[in-house]
Amino acid sequence: MFEALINAIVDGDEDDAAAAVEELLADGIAAVTIINDGLIAAMNKVGELFREGELFVPEVMLAANITAEQIEILKPYLGAEQPVCLAKVVIGTVKGDLHDIGKNLVSLMLANSGFNVINLGMDVPPEEFCRVVRDEGVQIVAMSALLTTTMPMMAEVIKQLQAEGLREQVKVIIGGAPVSAEYAERIGADGYSPDAAGAVALCKQLIKE
Amino acid sequence: MIIGELLNSSRLAVKDAVASYNTEEIQCLAIAQTEAGADYLDLNCGVFVDDEPQRLIWLLKTVQEVSQLPPCFDSPSPAALAAALEAYDGKKPPLINSISGEKERLKAILPLVKQSGAGVIALCMDDDGIPQSAEARLAVAQKIMAEAEAEDIAPERIFFDPLVQPVATNQQAGRAVMDTVEGLRKNLPSCKMACGLSNISFGLPNRKLLNRLFLVQLVSRGMDTFILNPLDKEIMGALIATRTICGEDAYCGKYLKAHRKGMFE
Numbered sequence: 001m002f003e004a005l006i007n008a009i010v011d012g013d014e015d016d017a018a019a020a021v022e023e024l025l026a027d028g029i030a031a032v033t034i035i036n037d038g039l040i041a042a043m044n045k046v047g048e049l050f051r052e053g054e055l056f057v058p059e060v061m062l063a064a065n066i067t068a069e070q071i072e073i074l075k076p077y078l079g080a081e082q083p084v085c086l087a088k089v090v091i092g093t094v095k096g097d098l099h100d101i102g103k104n105l106v107s108l109m110l111a112n113s114g115f116n117v118i119n120l121g122m123d124v125p126p127e128e129f130c131r132v133v134r135d136e137g138v139q140i141v142a143m144s145a146l147l148t149t150t151m152p153m154m155a156e157v158i159k160q161l162q163a164e165g166l167r168e169q170v171k172v173i174i175g176g177a178p179v180s181a182e183y184a185e186r187i188g189a190d191g192y193s194p195d196a197a198g199a200v201a202l203c204k205q206l207i208k209e
Numbered sequence: 210m211i212i213g214e215l216l217n218s219s220r221l222a223v224k225d226a227v228a229s230y231n232t233e234e235i236q237c238l239a240i241a242q243t244e245a246g247a248d249y250l251d252l253n254c255g256v257f258v259d260d261e262p263q264r265l266i267w268l269l270k271t272v273q274e275v276s277q278l279p280p281c282f283d284s285p286s287p288a289a290l291a292a293a294l295e296a297y298d299g300k301k302p303p304l305i306n307s308i309s310g311e312k313e314r315l316k317a318i319l320p321l322v323k324q325s326g327a328g329v330i331a332l333c334m335d336d337d338g339i340p341q342s343a344e345a346r347l348a349v350a351q352k353i354m355a356e357a358e359a360e361d362i363a364p365e366r367i368f369f370d371p372l373v374q375p376v377a378t379n380q381q382a383g384r385a386v387m388d389t390v391e392g393l394r395k396n397l398p399s400c401k402m403a404c405g406l407s408n409i410s411f412g413l414p415n416r417k418l419l420n421r422l423f424l425v426q427l428v429s430r431g432m433d434t435f436i437l438n439p440l441d442k443e444i445m446g447a448l449i450a451t452r453t454i455c456g457e458d459a460y461c462g463k464y465l466k467a468h469r470k471g472m473f474e
Contacts, residue, residue, distance in 0.1 A: 057377035057412025098338045101378045101411075122338065148219060148255035149285055178219055178256065 002038040009042035012062040031077035043112040047197040064108040085116045087207045090132045091142040092120035094153035099146035105196040113200045126160040133166045145176040155187035171206040210434040213247035218256040239272040245439035253283035262292035279303045287317040294325040304328045310335030310349040328366045343388030364399035377412030394431035403434035421447045446472045
């Protein structure tokens with residue numbers, strides 16, 4: 001039933017995707033079902049193909065943008081029934097670091113895979129991560145650093161989460177060019193991913209635990 | 210000119226070599242890049258958070274034993290830069306990589322530039338991040354220029370980096386750099402320019418092709434210095450051939466020399 005929609009998104013065809021959504025609505029399919037089984041399923045497929053090297057970064061971004069547009073279109077049709085929210089994630093590039101390309105890609109992929117994402121942008125101080133964890137009830141903290149000099153700031157965020165007694169209630173994941181699984185372990189993070197699709201898989205795995 | 214990029218501690222092999230003070234490994238890379246035609250050798254010990262200055266000095270001394278090339282000290286840390294500049298006793302002035310329009314960075318590093326007589330790479334960004342438009346990047350460059358002039362640093366010592374970003378995530382990223390280079394050449398003609406290439410192709414297949422074609426575009430607009438891997442025959446060949454086409458190779462001497470060396474095979 002959702003094949004046409006999924007294919008349109010994977011192919012990056014905006015018009016076909018819009019037409020498929022329209023058709024599904026006309027057939028009486030609930031908006032929430034179209035989101036869960038159509039749009040999110042499509043982004044899962046996109047993530048998978050990206051990991052396999054079949055799709056490339058601009059194609060993932062196009063698919064994510066089409067998906068986001070269609071979610072906006074479907075929002076007015078959503079009644080009491082809301083689409084699945086796998087978990088609430090706060091994401092940001094750590095203090096002193098102004099790189100956001102990879103981080104934004106992860107944010108896009110997570111948002112379109114059923115996560116509720118709070119994107120804090122770049123140059124985010126530890127206090128800001130802690131504040132959001134405290135006030136917004138997030139389950140996952142995702143941090144990015146692209147510089148060897150800002151990498152230690154990720155450890156600092158974890159330290160502050162601990163100091164404020166917030167560490168136990170969240171999973172912490174990290175990414176960025178100089179970062180590694182080994183570094184994640186060293187600073188007491190719960191996971192590391194080398195790419196955006198991996199980050200989605202990692203988040204899904206962590207919320208199961 | 211070419212800044213050889215291989216002696217960078219964010220590369221695993223170099224990190225290990227510096228960590229274990231492996232002189233042979235480091236000197237091999239220094240010699241290879243020197244023979245391949247580099248003009249400067251980038252030296253980066255940024256991953257050694259605890260003792261970067263000492264590591265950088267060791268790397269410098271180790272490289273200086275086998276290469277006369279001036280170093281390009283690659284660190285945002287004023288302490289590491291000051292230590293390395295102090296330890297350097299070569300003839301040709303070194304480079305500092307880098308300053309930017311960020312106030313604190315400028316304030317901390319500009320005096321080192323002045324004092325040491327080094328050249329400096331200046332990133333066209335400031336406290337608000339990387340400007341998207343060429344005009345805004347040019348404005349940052351002019352601001353940095355004014356600060357440098359106030360410190361009596363000659364424009365010839367400044368290498369502006371227009372900041373290459375992936376065309377995969379922003380399709381205007383290449384255009385913005387090309388326009389920035391053109392603008393810099395026109396408005397700040399005495400300054401030099403330097404940049405890396407590989408960012409342009411992040412997230413796309415056939416990266417080497419994109420890197421090479423981007424290089425051609427930049428050389429034709431007046432970019433004079435690249436931070437690259439001089440052991441990569443294809444990119445070096447492309448650079449030599451482009452300069453020949455752009456009128457920067459008297460009697461095509463460099464092109465023909467490269468041909469005889471087998472660079473284009």
